[in-house]
Amino acid sequence: MKDNVNVGGNFNGIAPLYDTLAFVVFGRRLQQAQVVWLNQIPANAVVLIVGGGTGWLLEQVLERRKPKRVVYLEASAKMVARASRRMIRRAVLGSVDFRVGDETDLKPEEHFDAILTPFVLDLFTEQTLRSHFIPQLHNALKPNGLWLVTDFVQPHIWWQKALLWTMIRFFGITAGIEAQQLANWQQSLAEAGLVRQKQQQQVGGMVSTEVWELEQISNRQRKID
Numbered sequence: 416m417k418d419n420v421n422v423g424g425n426f427n428g429i430a431p432l433y434d435t436l437a438f439v440v441f442g443r444r445l446q447q448a449q450v451v452w453l454n455q456i457p458a459n460a461v462v463l464i465v466g467g468g469t470g471w472l473l474e475q476v477l478e479r480r481k482p483k484r485v486v487y488l489e490a491s492a493k494m495v496a497r498a499s500r501r502m503i504r505r506a507v508l509g510s511v512d513f514r515v516g517d518e519t520d521l522k523p524e525e526h527f528d529a530i531l532t533p534f535v536l537d538l539f540t541e542q543t544l545r546s547h548f549i550p551q552l553h554n555a556l557k558p559n560g561l562w563l564v565t566d567f568v569q570p571h572i573w574w575q576k577a578l579l580w581t582m583i584r585f586f587g588i589t590a591g592i593e594a595q596q597l598a599n600w601q602q603s604l605a606e607a608g609l610v611r612q613k614q615q616q617q618v619g620g621m622v623s624t625e626v627w628e629l630e631q632i633s634n635r636q637r638k639i640d
């Protein structure tokens with residue numbers, strides 16, 4: 416992690432309350448959105464979960480997909496501690512490398528069959544996504560790897576807009592996230608050479624859960640021809 420400053424915020428203070436707050440506002444709907452495309456993760460995969468929080472999604476990935484190995488990369492030490500305790504408490508089996516850090520803590524030789532970013536892209540400005548966050552993860556994806564994103568998208572209904580505005584302000588104050596408005600992460604992923612394979616709207620259209628893949632050289636060639 417660079418100089419111990421993560422522009423995605425410091426969630427240590429809010430870690431004990433995070434799941435309760437999310438449940439009070441959204442019930443189980445944020446969790447339901449995150450599992451829609453887990454069946455796309457290939458068998459025996461090496462998986463990277465970035466910003467997985469208290470570990471609910473990790474448990475689902477381990478139980479549903481039985482991956483070969485998971486790197487659990489989380490900027491908050493408190494979140495990582497909760498995720499590892501959860502695994503022990505619930506006796507979930509699997510090979511997991513719990514790592515406190517951010518995308519700069521990935522090793523250059525590490526490459527993944529699937530990368531998961533659940534409610535993480537919304538923490539950053541478009542500038543950070545484009546210049547830094549997306550390129551780093553892009554480099555960590557195997558040529559046929561999948562990037563599963565579940566995140567908020569720009570809503571059109573007034574109360575959803577108000578809710579999103581409130582959440583961004585709340586995490587600005589409590590965790591110091593850099594975003595002041597929702598970045599157009601879909602456009603940023605597309606501009607980085609990723610292609611969306613699957614998409615489903617969730618939570619009344621204010622969340623989208625998607626599968627992205629690297630644009631294959633053959634596809635590019637076909638377009639040129």
Ligand SMILES: C[S@@+](CC[C@H](N)C(=O)[O-])C[C@H]1O[C@@H](n2cnc3c(N)ncnc32)[C@H](O)[C@@H]1O
Nearest residue numbers: 423426466467468488489490491517518533534
């Ligand atoms: C909004 S929370 C979402 C937590 C979890 N995915 C969920 O849906 O319950 C964002 C999480 O991303 C983590 N985070 C922020 N920036 C990060 C980064 N650059 N690398 C890894 N984790 C990061 C935070 O510590 C926090 O736990």
